[in-house]
Amino acid sequence: MSAHESGSEVHAVGSTKLFVMVWIWLAVITFIEVFLAYERLQPSLMLTLLVVLSLVKSALIVSYFMHLKYEKIGLTLLLIPAAIFCICMIIIFFMPDGARLLQMRLTQ
Amino acid sequence: MAETKTAVGVPVSSPWSGGGSPFAINSKKFGMWLFIISDTLTFSVLLLAYSYSRLANPNWPRPFEIYPAIAKSTSMTLILLASSLTMVLGVAAAHRNDRAKTVRWLLLTALGGVAFTVLHLTEWVNLFHEGYTPWSTPQGVPLFGATFFGITGLHMTHVSIGVIYLIIMSIGYGRGKFTSDDVEVSGLYWHFVDLVWMFVFPMIYLMSVSLKG
Numbered sequence: 001m002s003a004h005e006s007g008s009e010v011h012a013v014g015s016t017k018l019f020v021m022v023w024i025w026l027a028v029i030t031f032i033e034v035f036l037a038y039e040r041l042q043p044s045l046m047l048t049l050l051v052v053l054s055l056v057k058s059a060l061i062v063s064y065f066m067h068l069k070y071e072k073i074g075l076t077l078l079l080i081p082a083a084i085f086c087i088c089m090i091i092i093f094f095m096p097d098g099a100r101l102l103q104m105r106l107t108q
Numbered sequence: 109m110a111e112t113k114t115a116v117g118v119p120v121s122s123p124w125s126g127g128g129s130p131f132a133i134n135s136k137k138f139g140m141w142l143f144i145i146s147d148t149l150t151f152s153v154l155l156l157a158y159s160y161s162r163l164a165n166p167n168w169p170r171p172f173e174i175y176p177a178i179a180k181s182t183s184m185t186l187i188l189l190a191s192s193l194t195m196v197l198g199v200a201a202a203h204r205n206d207r208a209k210t211v212r213w214l215l216l217t218a219l220g221g222v223a224f225t226v227l228h229l230t231e232w233v234n235l236f237h238e239g240y241t242p243w244s245t246p247q248g249v250p251l252f253g254a255t256f257f258g259i260t261g262l263h264m265t266h267v268s269i270g271v272i273y274l275i276i277m278s279i280g281y282g283r284g285k286f287t288s289d290d291v292e293v294s295g296l297y298w299h300f301v302d303l304v305w306m307f308v309f310p311m312i313y314l315m316s317v318s319l320k321g
Contacts, residue, residue, distance in 0.1 A: 016197065023193045030185050030309075034178065037314035044163055050310035057306045065196050065299045075131045075141070083145050087152050098160050105164070 014064060022064045029057050140293045144300045147266075151304050154262065155311055158255040162315055169247045170316045171240060177231060181313045184227050185305065188267075191220025192302040199295045202288035207281065210291060214278035217298060221271040228264055232257070256312060263308050266301045273297060 033053050036046070063069035068076055127134045133141075162168055172178050198213030235256075239246040242257040277294045280286040 014196075014200075016200070019193055019196045019200075023189060026189050026306075027186060030182065030189070033310045033314055034182055037178075037310075037317045038319070040319065043168075043315065047159060047163065047311065047315060050314060051307070054307045054310055058303045061192065061299055061303045061306065065192050065302075066296055072130075072132050075133065075138075078131075079141055079145055083148050086149050087156075090149075090153055090156060094156060094160070098164075102164055 014067065014070070018064065022060050026057055026060055029053055134289050136293050137289065137296065140296045144296065147300065147304075151259075151262070151307070154255075154259050155307055158259060159311065161251045161255060162311075165249060165251065167247065167249065168316065169240075169245050169249055169252045170318050171235065171238060171245075172313055172316050173318045176234065178313065178317055180227055180231055181309055184224050184231075185309050187220050187224050187227070188302050188305050191217045191224070192299050194220065195295045195298045199288075199292050202281065202291040205288065207284075210288075211278045211282040214274050214281070214291070214294075218271045218274040218278070221267050221274065221298075221301075225264060225267055225271070228260065228267075232260075252316075259308055259312060263301070263304055266304065270298050270301050 033050055036049060036053075039046075041049070068079075131138060172181070194213050194217045198210050198217060201209040201213055240253055240256070242253045244250050245252045273294055277286060277291060281288075281291055
């Protein structure tokens with residue numbers, strides 16, 4: 001099936017070789033994450049590291065597999081800031097009370 | 109737009125067909141992008157709520173042994189990533205108008221989705237046998253069950269819908285009912301499902317690996 005998919009074949013949305021490279025990187029980051037899971041780190045530090053690595057992975061998926069990188073820049077400027085803004089709003093509304101409850105629990 | 113065809117090959121016939129101003133993509137693709145952003149927010153809220161519960165509970169259950177849970181979920185991750193790869197190859201084949209190959213890649217992608225779902229369900233059954241349900245855990249932390257089954261269940265629903273979507277797409281595209289742009293839109297959805305799992309797997313599985321000894 002893959003016999004015809006030669007790496008030299010370059011299309012407007014990227015070549016097979018590029019996609020395979022992206023896939024390998026995604027797999028490598030996945031293994032780094034699995035390795036990291038067995039390091040006895042603070043849960044908050046661990047969660048931060050895992051989310052940062054996942055953000056790198058999602059950036060790879062969005063730019064190459066969903067080829068947002070090859071679309072007009074306006075689409076990226078519309079979609080990504082909108083998502084980040086909404087997530088920030090969620091955190092702004094959620095975190096103050098979340099932190100307060102945590103504090104109450106710790107002082108009990 | 110002076111050109112008759114855009115970068116994605118959509119003839120600009122009316123302002124409503126898209127493909128011209130402002131993003132040079134057809135309206136279906138733009139619609140899918142907007143859906144993806146709104147679905148991102150759904151999963152973000154769930155994962156944020158989960159992260160808070162996870163960090164706020166020092167006695168959070170850690171039920172995932174290297175084998176079977178972590179080995180299984182890691183292979184599920186690789187299967188889903190591989191299905192994303194077959195999906196981009198399918199989209200590339202569709203843009204070359206290679207119908208037979210596109211259908212094969214799409215069906216292979218759907219097969220990856222089925223394998224993922226089956227593995228995930230066996231993983232769920234394992235947890236049920238160990239006493240983890242959506243409303244209780246052996247350690248008495250029901251939030252673990254609620255967040256785990258809630259988030260992975262919603263993701264599994266997305267995968268199942270994606271499999272149906274891809275099968276319909278492969279049949280329709282094979283018969284010439286859909287265009288290569290439609291295949292690309294289904295690809296966007298599939299990659300998004302993959303993307304969500306890239307957060308669910310580390311945040312839920314890897315944050316709760318069993319650390320004995």
